[in-house]
Amino acid sequence: MTHRNVVIVGGVAGGASCAARLRRMDEGVGILVLERGPFVSFANCGLPYYVGDVIRDESKLLLATPELFRRRFNIEVRTGNEVTAIDRKAREVEVRDVGTGRVYRESYDALVLAPGAAPVRPPLPGIDLPGIFTLREVPDSRSIREWIESRNAHRAVVAGGGFIGLEMAENLAHRGLEVTIIEMADQLLPPLDVEMAGYVRERVASNVAHLQLGDGLAGFEQASSGGLVVRTQSGASFPADLAILSIGVRPETDLARRAGLELGERGGIRVDDRMRTSDPHIWAVGDAVEVANTVSGERELIPLAGPANRQGRVAADVIAGRDARFRGVQGTAVCGFFGMTAALTGATEKSLRRAGRDDFEAVYLHTPHHAGYYPGAKPIHIKLLFRKPDGLILGAQAVGEEGVERRIDVIATAMQMGGTVFDLEQAELCYAPQYGAAKDPVNLAGMVASNVLRGDVEFAPWCDLADTSAFVLDVREPGEFQCGCLHNAVNIPLGQLRDRLAELPRDREIWINCGVGQRAYYACRILSQHGFRVKNLSGGYQTYCAWESETSK
Numbered sequence: 001m002t003h004r005n006v007v008i009v010g011g012v013a014g015g016a017s018c019a020a021r022l023r024r025m026d027e028g029v030g031i032l033v034l035e036r037g038p039f040v041s042f043a044n045c046g047l048p049y050y051v052g053d054v055i056r057d058e059s060k061l062l063l064a065t066p067e068l069f070r071r072r073f074n075i076e077v078r079t080g081n082e083v084t085a086i087d088r089k090a091r092e093v094e095v096r097d098v099g100t101g102r103v104y105r106e107s108y109d110a111l112v113l114a115p116g117a118a119p120v121r122p123p124l125p126g127i128d129l130p131g132i133f134t135l136r137e138v139p140d141s142r143s144i145r146e147w148i149e150s151r152n153a154h155r156a157v158v159a160g161g162g163f164i165g166l167e168m169a170e171n172l173a174h175r176g177l178e179v180t181i182i183e184m185a186d187q188l189l190p191p192l193d194v195e196m197a198g199y200v201r202e203r204v205a206s207n208v209a210h211l212q213l214g215d216g217l218a219g220f221e222q223a224s225s226g227g228l229v230v231r232t233q234s235g236a237s238f239p240a241d242l243a244i245l246s247i248g249v250r251p252e253t254d255l256a257r258r259a260g261l262e263l264g265e266r267g268g269i270r271v272d273d274r275m276r277t278s279d280p281h282i283w284a285v286g287d288a289v290e291v292a293n294t295v296s297g298e299r300e301l302i303p304l305a306g307p308a309n310r311q312g313r314v315a316a317d318v319i320a321g322r323d324a325r326f327r328g329v330q331g332t333a334v335c336g337f338f339g340m341t342a343a344l345t346g347a348t349e350k351s352l353r354r355a356g357r358d359d360f361e362a363v364y365l366h367t368p369h370h371a372g373y374y375p376g377a378k379p380i381h382i383k384l385l386f387r388k389p390d391g392l393i394l395g396a397q398a399v400g401e402e403g404v405e406r407r408i409d410v411i412a413t414a415m416q417m418g419g420t421v422f423d424l425e426q427a428e429l430c431y432a433p434q435y436g437a438a439k440d441p442v443n444l445a446g447m448v449a450s451n452v453l454r455g456d457v458e459f460a461p462w463c464d465l466a467d468t469s470a471f472v473l474d475v476r477e478p479g480e481f482q483c484g485c486l487h488n489a490v491n492i493p494l495g496q497l498r499d500r501l502a503e504l505p506r507d508r509e510i511w512i513n514c515g516v517g518q519r520a521y522y523a524c525r526i527l528s529q530h531g532f533r534v535k536n537l538s539g540g541y542q543t544y545c546a547w548e549s550e551t552s553k
Contacts, residue, residue, distance in 0.1 A: 004029055006319060007093055007108040009083045009255070011035035012044060013305045014063065014286030015114030017312030023073040025320035031075045032106060036082035037137050040066060045305055047141040048164065051148075052171025061138055069186065084257035087109065110319045114312065115252035117287035117303045121245060126220030131228050131242045133145060135164065144242070155179060155209075156231045156504055159217050160246035161188040166200075166337040168244050169208055173338075178209040180238045181429065182218035182230070184247075187550060189342055192397055193349045195462075196383055198546040199399040200342055205337040211352035217247075236385045249303050249499060251288040251307055264290035268301045273325045275315040283319065285311035294328040294416070295347045295394055296355060302329045330395075331411045343408040346395030347385060360387050360394055361459065363448045364539025366516040367441045369403030371433035378402040381546070382422070384411070384445045391420035391453050396445070403436070410442045421449035428433055448517070448538075457524045460511045460535035462547045470509040470535070475523045486513055486537075486544060494519045497526055510534045516540040 006022060013031045017471045019033050033040065041064035049055045066077035084093040084103075092105045119134035121127060133144050134183050147153065150183040156172045158165050161183030169179045181188075181204065187197035188204055188211075201385045205211045212232060220243065221229040229241045251268045262278035264270040268290035275283045288309035307329050317324035334343040349362055368377035380400035386393050396411040414423050424446025431438055439447070451457050460470070465486065472486050475494040485491070492500050494514070504510060510532055514520040517540040527534045537544070 004109055005029050005107060006110045006112065007106055008033045008112040008114060009093070010114030010116060010286070011079070012042065012114070012116060012286075012308075013039035014308035014312040015112065015118075016041035017076075017114050017309040018071055018114065018283075018285060018314075018316045019069070019075050021313045021316035022320060023075055025316060025322070027074075029320075030042075031073075033069070033077040034081045034083050034106075035077065035079045035091070036083060036098060037139075038070070039138050040064060040077050040079055042138055044136065047135050047138070048167040048171045049433055050141045050366055051135070051144050051168065052174040053145075054174065058138065058142065061141075074486075082328055083255060086255060086282075088259055088282070089280060095422060108281070112312075112315055112319075113256060113282065113284040113288065114286045114308075114422075115255060115288050117249035117301075117346070118252050119245060120248045120250055122217070122247070124219045127224070127229075129220050129222055129228060130331055131240075132220060132245065133242065134245045135168065137351065144244070144459060147242055148177070151241055154178070155227070155240045157228075157240040157243045157247060159184060159230075159236050159243060161185070161204075161213070162246060162248070163247035163333065163335045165244075166204065166335055168246055169204070170337045171373065172244075173207060177241075180210040180230075180240070181208055181214065182212045182217060182232055182238070184214070186214045189211070191333070191344060192342065192347065192399075193383060194550045195543065195547040196342075196381065196399055198550040199381055200337075200340070201550070203338050203340045212238075223540065224287060224499075240245055241280075249287065249302075251301055253288055254428065256288070263432045264299050266290055266299060266301050266302070270299075273327070274318045276312050276318065284316040285315050289510050290325065292328040293328045296351070298355075300329065300331070302331060304331075304333060306332070309313065327416075330412065330415055331447070332408065335409065340399065340401055341404040342397075343397045343405050344395070344397040345408050345412040346393065348395055348397065349383075349385060352385065352394065360409060361449070362538065363445065363452065364440060364517065364543045365445055365448065367444055368437070369441070370435055374419070374433035376402075376473045380404055380407065380441055382407065382441060382445055384423045384424075384449055386449050386453075389453060390434065391422055391449060393419055393421060393424070400449075403441070404428060407440075411445075421453065422448045425450045432502045444519055448521075451521070457521055457528075458535045461539045462544065463551075465511075465537070465544075468509075468511065470511040471503070471505050473512045473523070474509050475512060475514050475519050476541070476543075480515060480541075484541065484545070486541070489513060494523055501527075501530055504532060506532060509535060511535050511537055513537045514540045515543070516542050 069075040069077045080098040146201040215232045218231045269284040287303040302402045314324045332345040365382040378401040383397045385395045427438045472489040474489040512520040521553045
């Protein structure tokens, strides 16, 4: 190994992982971790739950300490030490001791940048008033807890309905606060496709005091009572005892930019698949870097702990002389809120359409998370996207109360191996009635998609339903039909279909609907073999309700 002195800037997920891995690869290398904050290797994903008193002991968030790094790994960690400049020619970093103000320099053979990302704090009127918080580090969560307790807070506004925003809303509600969520987009969890986000909205709306979608922040004012007034762009106002800004993060790239390192189109540090920057002696990992998306091929910013840890490991291996590569990201993520889970991996339909792609198909399922006859079965709503005609899996989304993350993990793993829907169809997964079904939801998703590619069924797009000239057939039972149906639909129950073929047109396409898509598929197979031109409305009336409720707003 030629790098005998390694300096790592940032000691959370990517930096700490890199340091520990590098020590395991080489006992002789000198490793110095410089972290500007007061803690190293802490669980920032657990911070909302510390605010919510789900995690009550702050020490549980501290995964490692400088003393542990020294004793176990022979790694020197200096917290409260901020790297302010990089001298690439001299291969030195300038460091400021936050506590004393002392400035000094450290030399390196290899430098690893893991500065992370900072919460967005827009320059709005009143943004610096007391009681307005972001959440990034342990002291932030400590400040929020102290504010709630010292002021006996009752009302909170959460700006942002993404992953952190929903987790914060849940945890504030857990502490008994009335919560208002303000989200600029027309949906919660903006990474999801709009119809899948409908299930999220229903659950969240029933657990918060107010949900304000399609409206951005305009500013803050001090209330006469001592609290805050949060104003939105539409003119609405919401009183609050505190406000949480969860409107996104920006990569911390100032240090890299001032050092002349190349940045990418999205503003992150540009790295290759060995996590090396434009300087051959400098690597970068974590939330501040742009990496390739394995589905689209585009460079993306992915502020997630999992990729950061894997990138740190790759950088360490490369510095140690191994030919390691980071194979990219596909955006696998999960969020829990108010007893519900939403998860996704890979591309969404809207991201594919933004990219100008039309070589894909989407299928929907609404199926119990385990055998329906076993008590406690909960529905999982799944959307699977795959490429035509080879069935390559492009992405998946799922929402439900139980078993959601396991199904997305299976699909994510299949994607990483270049899997197709035929692989999902044939996947051998655990089965016992309390855990799944003989045909697991993953299998069913693969089966439905495989049926499309084999030509057994063709799907009609929900977005064309309002303008179609097709004959719309509903094969549910009359009682189901009367509780809600598609416009101009004709009801012929599946059990009567073979005896009533004469009532169906042969000069028009027939679009078939049922509750969740299964009976409509059976009807498609019957009618297609009798010479009718048929299409299935994927996911049935369940999908229609989700689609209509979100697209008609």
